[in-house]
Amino acid sequence: xxxxxxxxxxxxxxxxxxxxxxxxxxxxxxxxxxxxxxxxxxxxxxxxxxxxxxxxxxxxxxxxxxxxxxxxxxxxxxxxxxxxxxxxxxxxxxxxxxxxxxxxxxxxxxxxxxxxxxxxxxxxxxxxxxxxxxxxxxxxxxxxxxxxxxxxxxxxxxxxxxxxxxxxxxxxxxxxxxxxxxxxxxxxxxxxxxxxxxxxxxxxxxxxxxxxxxxxxxxxxxxxxxxxxxxxxxxxxxxxxxxxxxxxxxxxxxxxxxxxxxxxxxxxxxxxxxxxxxxxx
Amino acid sequence: xxxxxxxxxxxxxxxxxxxxxxxxxxxxxxxxxxxxxxxxxxxxxxxxxxxxxxxxxxxxxxxxxxxxxxxxxxxxxxxxxxxxxxxxxxxxxxxxxxxxxxxxxxxxxxxxxxxxxxxxxxxxxxxxxxxxxxxxxxxxxxxxxxxxxxxxxxxxxxxxxxxxxxxxxxxxxxxxxxxxxxxxxxxxxxxxxxxxxxxxxxxxxxxxxxxxxxxxxxxxxxxxxxxxxxxxxxxxxxxxxxxxxxxxxxxxxxxxxxxxxxxxxxxxxxxxxxxxxxxxxxxxxxxxxxxxxxxxxxxxxxxxxxxxxxxxxxxxxxxxxxxxxxxxxxxxx
Numbered sequence: 001x002x003x004x005x006x007x008x009x010x011x012x013x014x015x016x017x018x019x020x021x022x023x024x025x026x027x028x029x030x031x032x033x034x035x036x037x038x039x040x041x042x043x044x045x046x047x048x049x050x051x052x053x054x055x056x057x058x059x060x061x062x063x064x065x066x067x068x069x070x071x072x073x074x075x076x077x078x079x080x081x082x083x084x085x086x087x088x089x090x091x092x093x094x095x096x097x098x099x100x101x102x103x104x105x106x107x108x109x110x111x112x113x114x115x116x117x118x119x120x121x122x123x124x125x126x127x128x129x130x131x132x133x134x135x136x137x138x139x140x141x142x143x144x145x146x147x148x149x150x151x152x153x154x155x156x157x158x159x160x161x162x163x164x165x166x167x168x169x170x171x172x173x174x175x176x177x178x179x180x181x182x183x184x185x186x187x188x189x190x191x192x193x194x195x196x197x198x199x200x201x202x203x204x205x206x207x208x209x210x211x212x213x214x215x216x217x218x219x220x221x222x223x224x225x226x227x228x229x230x231x232x233x234x235x236x237x238x239x240x241x242x243x244x245x246x247x248x249x250x251x252x253x254x255x256x257x258x259x260x261x262x263x264x265x266x267x268x269x270x271x272x273x274x275x276x277x278x279x280x281x
Numbered sequence: 282x283x284x285x286x287x288x289x290x291x292x293x294x295x296x297x298x299x300x301x302x303x304x305x306x307x308x309x310x311x312x313x314x315x316x317x318x319x320x321x322x323x324x325x326x327x328x329x330x331x332x333x334x335x336x337x338x339x340x341x342x343x344x345x346x347x348x349x350x351x352x353x354x355x356x357x358x359x360x361x362x363x364x365x366x367x368x369x370x371x372x373x374x375x376x377x378x379x380x381x382x383x384x385x386x387x388x389x390x391x392x393x394x395x396x397x398x399x400x401x402x403x404x405x406x407x408x409x410x411x412x413x414x415x416x417x418x419x420x421x422x423x424x425x426x427x428x429x430x431x432x433x434x435x436x437x438x439x440x441x442x443x444x445x446x447x448x449x450x451x452x453x454x455x456x457x458x459x460x461x462x463x464x465x466x467x468x469x470x471x472x473x474x475x476x477x478x479x480x481x482x483x484x485x486x487x488x489x490x491x492x493x494x495x496x497x498x499x500x501x502x503x504x505x506x507x508x509x510x511x512x513x514x515x516x517x518x519x520x521x522x523x524x525x526x527x528x529x530x531x532x533x534x535x536x537x538x539x540x541x542x543x544x545x546x547x548x549x550x551x552x553x554x555x556x557x558x559x560x561x562x563x564x565x566x567x568x569x570x571x572x573x574x575x576x577x578x579x580x581x582x583x584x585x586x587x588x589x590x591x592x593x594x595x596x597x598x599x600x601x602x603x604x605x606x607x608x609x610x611x612x613x614x
Contacts, residue, residue, distance in 0.1 A: 209565070
């Protein structure tokens, strides 16, 4: 285990109910991690977390905040809400991804960008405060999506936040049997995994993009830099990595530089001398 | 390929909306109240969205036609720009649009007639003796999405009737069919932007090859349309003299110099905050990691590099185009 490279992608799953969570916990090989405020599960590498929020948008928002602080996530962490929702006409057990999420109370809407290869159709989701059998035309009705989405947005970008809903009730079949929820989710585990994999990939990509240059820490240990200079150093090392990938900047700088100021001058001067070749752009 | 179309409430019944929706019967349709709900929120990732941009059909309510930046022009005494669309089909790594907007979705304003009214109003405000230029390719490519927008088809007849108003279509596209179908007229210039082929291949993602664009430019010239040449931005690289020399030679081997209405050279410059945003999106891009440095709030090549490139390219163009056809039309220059 210790020799395995650390996965940089992180995915946080948020579900409202234990029956929704159960198949996911099993499928992703998650284990119980903590249960102080919310029950939280994670895989061995702690790259995937799952939290059971309870019903309602306030609970969902609180659960997202809780999980954000508990997990090792950052702004590259993907957030994924899986759950059940009502719909006027769609058959029970139909899987749908949210393309618009509207808070019934405030009227405010969010639009998850459609950047994934989705394994299902999409629809608008309307988040209500109380359970209802009034289904607006074409919309899914749930009780968590806006709390989940709006709060997750505080931690990452829109593209990394998605909701997948299984239709649990409709205008003809509106007596939701919670005993069947686990079965409904279980039927769509492959689709859930398809979305989860893509979210993890986006998370890895964002994480790579945000990663500091590999030598930064060594430079900061070797010389003293003010905050402003450390920021400049990071940018210079980033350029060095791209333009002179075969040369170790630390080895080059050590014999030449006495302090942080000299390091910045040295790196700047070396980078200035690198010829820009069209073929290497 | 457009997979998702957002439709603003106000334009749901607009005939242009219906036409566009009919072109994409399989596209996901999502209603929104105002386009800004989708386009403007913070916390969007331009780079990820750029892989699958959606189309947003919207209505523009104000600021249809704006004054061009000081010194920006191609001969007219008054200069304005207007944007029937925000964002571009192409993905050029030096483009300011990637640092300008939160979203990579294409916003298309379907109320062309409101832009036309605003252009007429601007014309009324200027003297009859003044030539007024209207630039259309500032926030988008004027031709690249013509099959969706119908912009050229709508605006050519409008400008034809207003000879005092010069229209500049700025493009990297080869979609010139609508122009070729139309009888040419004097007050329309299709300006093609170029970088040398080896630079274009590396930095202008999704853009047709330089040779195809030269061909499109030549076809327009042959048909009698005026064309413009924009070496914008000038990209520094080892041997730039040779690559720009070849580019200019290739262009004028195909395009008669007398068909060229105007030329301009644009240095690569970004406002500092915009440059930082773009680098955060593309920290792995070598063009942006090149010898650019901050100066007076802008990020540019060093002055001597910029001056040398400008001088060389001006001399190259000067072999074909007289001095009076040189203009300045680059933002922040």
